[in-house]
Amino acid sequence: MKLPEESVVHGSPAPASPPPAAQPQNLPALDRLLRLPACAALLDAHGHTLVANEARALLATLRAQALAGDLALGQIGADALAGALAERLQRRLQPAMRAVLNLTGTVIHTNLGRALLPQAALAHIQAMMASPNNLEYDLASGSRGDRDSIVEGLLCELTGAEAATVVNNNAAAVLLTLAALAPGKEVIVSRGELVEIGGAFRMPDVMASAGARLVEVGTTNRTHAQDYERAIGEHTALLMKVHTSNYAVQGFTSAVDEARLAPIAHARGLPLATDLGSGALIDMSAYGLPPEPTPQQMLAAGCDLVTFSGDKLLGGPQAGLIVGRKDLLTRIRKHPMKRALRMSKLPLAALEATLRLYLRPERLAQDLPTLRLLTRPLADITATAQAVLPALQAALAPRYQVQPVALQGQIGSGSLPVERLASSGLAIAPVDAKGVGRALAQLAEALRALPLPVIGRVQDDRLLLDMRCLEDAQVFIGQIGLLRLSDKR
Template identity: 55%
Template sequence: MNALSKLPSVSHLLTHDRIEGLVQAHGRAVITGLIRDQLAEAREAGRNGAPIPDESSLIEDVSAAAQAQALPRLCPVFNLTGTVLHTNLGRASLPEEAITALVEAARNPCALEYDIEQGGRGDRDDVVEQLLCELTGAEAATVVNNNAAAVFLLLNTLAHKKKVVVSRGELVEIGGAFRVPDIMKRAGAKLVEVGTTNRTHLRDFAGAISPRTGMFMKVHTSNYAIEGFTHAVPEHELATLAHEHELTFAVDLGSGTLTDLERWGLPHEPTPRESIEAGADLVTFSGDKLLGGPQVGMLVGRRDLIAQIKQNPLKRALRVGKLTLASLEAVLRLYRDPDRLSQRLTTLQQLTRPEAEIREAAQRLLPELQSALDAWPVDVEIVPLRSQIGSGSLPVDRLPSAGLAVRPQGRSSGVLNRLEAGLRCLPKPVVGRIEDGALLLDLRCLPPEQEPDFTAQLTQLDLSQTPTR
């Protein structure tokens, strides 16, 4: 107890020169709270027989805690996982045009719901509706905060207390255990499954029609693939049957892209324009996946149906703000110039990056990583890799890539886990993947201009650390 009485008071520590500097940097309330926390820990440790820290140690602990708290939770990382559109890492990286537009919208008042020409209230969808119609061939469009919201709003508006017919093989589950049947139930629609897992025919849809049927829905299975003895009803056939019975035909494309990816040697992915031309009344798709923009869900299609959706009170709850619309508008404008799209759209740059260029990057970075790990029982080498597109897009397709593989020497158990954790502790965390007894760093998503930042921080690699964020 005598030792505990020697602990400095909160007010005394607040007068220390270094603490005053921390107060200037982080605020008095924050630092006062951290001092109280450190003193409480010291008293508890002392009662349990542990040594009592001196004043200098207390101040060091307060400083370290303040620095740790000041680190942003939403921090940038190096994505070396090999998954381009990584859901846990924010999916698509925005192009510079979108970043500039986003910053300008954040800094200034802007005409979000103001009609400049008429001088009165406007509609925030006007920011992007004309572009969406031009790029998809739709009559009208609206935007909500993600594609799940778009599907929910569509169903709740047009199929509430009605039956929606869907092929059994298209009842997908997306990330976070969200399932199409669950969304339908919450939206107030009654799901009617037809066909089998691998084969569904037009007669299955025809046989499911009843007086309570309100919609046919086709869900693009973008996050898995069924191969072999399969059959799916073409969209134009479903549209014809639906319209013969005065039913709505909706298509959920999920991932969504506005251009034919085959132009750049990538696998084909259905586009909204293809669905509209096949007769779909409404199409929903995402903005932050193959499209390469911000997180949004877009609905395009018939003008009268879009008008009904916009009148749903839930539309306001699901709407997007000016920052999202500003960046989305900038991305959509890039699609008007398809000849330069692969040079300007970040996602497309990453997806089409040549394997040879990635291997050259690995050759540049190999000696840097070897030097940083020189004292550790590991070997580092350049290896061929197969990147994946990610976020449920084209799940069976892989992109030839290259990277660095770190393998333990002998029976150095645990070294890979320590290294993986140490890389995540760097100022800009490095996220790779452990696979087949090696730590793999796929370099597809590391552009040449970011290589100096990557290598500069390798000198700070401490394999005894664990992440504090």
């Protein structure tokens, strides 16, 4: 059969004609688009206002494409328009804060929300947020109550403190303590403890914001008891220790611990405060983890006030906790800033439920997600990596190689910064040695684009997926088939 002449060019088929382009006048009016049968379900589900707004924006986008000659007629059929509108609505309604899979190897990851809340806290939040509650109401007397009372008894029982209060994060706890106890006066801190955390919490800046005057003693690597003694004067209000939880100074070093510093402060009638930051309420070494100072230990050593976080090693919501002497806590509570920094009912409910878990220490490693993940057996982590391996290999071949690998993770959020956790995971490397950086960036982007985004880390020309925090392999395996890799090489 002879082919038509116009389809043959020097023995080769002529290139296919481009699809006809749509013109702006081919686009339907807004009301016509909304009357399409396929849009009826969208209107029922979302209401007229949102659907009309997104339809208007869709038509504006298509009109700009038509004017540029980039719009095909096939893109403006009824089904195509309804599908495009549905996609816009889905994107518009997708929340900005989303659950992700943390495969970075950092358990308490600041950028990924820090500690996971235990089920008990989630259930208590749901119950308290869905109903009126006694946030500031004394059920026994029928009179106004104090929200601190919800957790103060628990904190005193767990730490041995005389009194306790809570605010919205640990930086606020330090700020409020300084503002209440040392306005216009001097606070003595070792120069080696002037920490900065995350670029937003710098001890000198917090001190200045609280109206206190910082007095630095010692040197970066060595501070001695006589440095504190010589610095105390008539304007001194407080001696302060700051746990350097997010870095370590090693080598020729010297520091004065709380047990040695407390008598120096008390001999001059001054309180000693210590900021622990990481918030461990248990002996971490009892679970095979590196030791971390606890509020109980600091109070026993003679500290008058201890501040620490709720969403790090404690395993609860973001919170700043202050425990210690009753007279000092009374002054802190009375400061006007306390109301501005107080916790709302949602994190307070989560904190109470989390603290109650500590009343059953034998179950803590099972009930507290942070501790459960930190103490997860290496064999379990390795088994998870092996379970994920075949599906990931199949999805990434032939462009990438996937291999099981031993890894070193970390606790995170400034806790025990030099300590590492033996872990296991998968290492992904491009087969083509050219453009490794671009290939890994494309893969990382594709993993983040999954319905449940997967976050790993790039190191040594490989994308590493640490499986310590993936307790259910099927959560990852079930969406690997949706992985879409870019064709750009």
